[in-house]
Amino acid sequence: MTSFEEAGTEETVTCLHMTFYHPCQEDKMMFRCLNFRRREQVRADEMPKFGRDSNICRYNLMDTRVSRIQFALQFYRKMNRIKNKSFLLKTLRFLYSGTIG
Numbered sequence: 001m002t003s004f005e006e007a008g009t010e011e012t013v014t015c016l017h018m019t020f021y022h023p024c025q026e027d028k029m030m031f032r033c034l035n036f037r038r039r040e041q042v043r044a045d046e047m048p049k050f051g052r053d054s055n056i057c058r059y060n061l062m063d064t065r066v067s068r069i070q071f072a073l074q075f076y077r078k079m080n081r082i083k084n085k086s087f088l089l090k091t092l093r094f095l096y097s098g099t100i101g
Contacts, residue, residue, distance in 0.1 A: 033060040
């Protein structure tokens, strides 16, 4: 093998920072199952789900008014854009699209 074949593959890491807010968080503790201080890696082909059902959702929201699956993130890369990844926020009520990068 040549040194080119043995060289490590360069990986571009994209970060998504999320802020959660609930007006009654101190009373309801809706986000108590989320670990905000820990960084996590999610594969680009996964759709991390947020909701009440711990069997389906990777991130649990603790409120009876939350749907079994409240929302999910779907990551994708737009054509001809190497650096930036985009995401869709899929919910039962609306669809939000944004770009990370």
